[in-house]
Amino acid sequence: MPLTLATEQTNWAKKGLSAASGAFVNDASSFAYGASAPTENLANGLFVFVVPNVGGGSNPATNCTLFLSFYAKVATSSPAFGVNIRVWGLSDLAGGGYYGRYFLQAEASVGITPGNDDSGSSFPSDNRFCDAVRWSTDRSLTPPAVRAIGSNPFPSSTGVWGGRGWATLAIDSMGYRRIVAELRRTDTFSGNQVSLCWRVG
């Protein structure tokens, strides 16, 4: 059954990397309605994932809270950069198609804590975690609204490397079936990429 705020001990899911940079392609109206669910397109910075049904049987439901954390692949000699983020929630429409809501716009700074898994498939040492996150637009369920966990104070700009650790963004997932996120690097340096990890709790 669905759980109250942040109780389920779910694992993180890690998404692939995107090199998309520049202005957002999608705005608040982009996923208001569609005849079929959008498909993930990492080349365009578009991440799409289905929130697990924990309701069972004919009573689909999700956990209360969606957590998002961000990371980057940093090319050699890259200047500091960050990532701009927009998030939407989509629900299915009876008879086909979907309705979507725009949740938030946020930015994250790429920090200095590296991965350490060069022999594995998770976070090699050229990956770094985003240590600080903040939002500029919050159209989610308020209260409790968008919340940041474990975040450092945001640096003076994303043109400055952030600090240590890994920040998390949390929002009420409100029973939405799919989450769409658009990620755009703030730089254009060749080889840099960004991505996210997510879990519900």
Add this chain to the structure above:
Amino acid sequence: MPETLATAQSTWTKSASSSVPVGSIGEIDRYTYTAIGFTAPAGCYVLALPNILSSGSGTHNTLGLSFHGSASDSTSDIRVRIWAVSELGSSATHQYGVYLGELKLILGSTDGPDSSTKMVCDIQVVDDRSLSPPAMRIIGADPAKGMAMVGFDALGSKRVILQFGTDKTGVVMYPNDRGF
């Protein structure tokens, strides 16, 4: 099933009385990520939060922590840092740890449960990066007597790491925890 904030009448768990050396405190990214499976870090207490679901894996909303210990110098500056740890994917090999904050602990005059220890009577939040609101909340604090506790949202994490730190030698600290 998991309860909403502060409803379960759970009992306290007192950490084993094997003293963990208290020294300088670690960087906040010390437990951000590991790819080699979880091993208890030296100089830290690791609290495995209980699964309270009949199926699946869930924990209580709120984690309560209280402390007791001893110090040879009454002016010791005693701190504890807290990290919440979750796993990646289907393997327990990869672990993510989010830094939640730092507390300053004040040893009082009330005897603790272990020999020669005193209860921590007051807790001050030095750095709060947990879920805000409700954030870290202090319950039962007093300048000199009794036992204070801190409560915060456990965020469905599987483990919580505590590392004590001090500016003096001769400090021994123990945590107690309960979910509610």
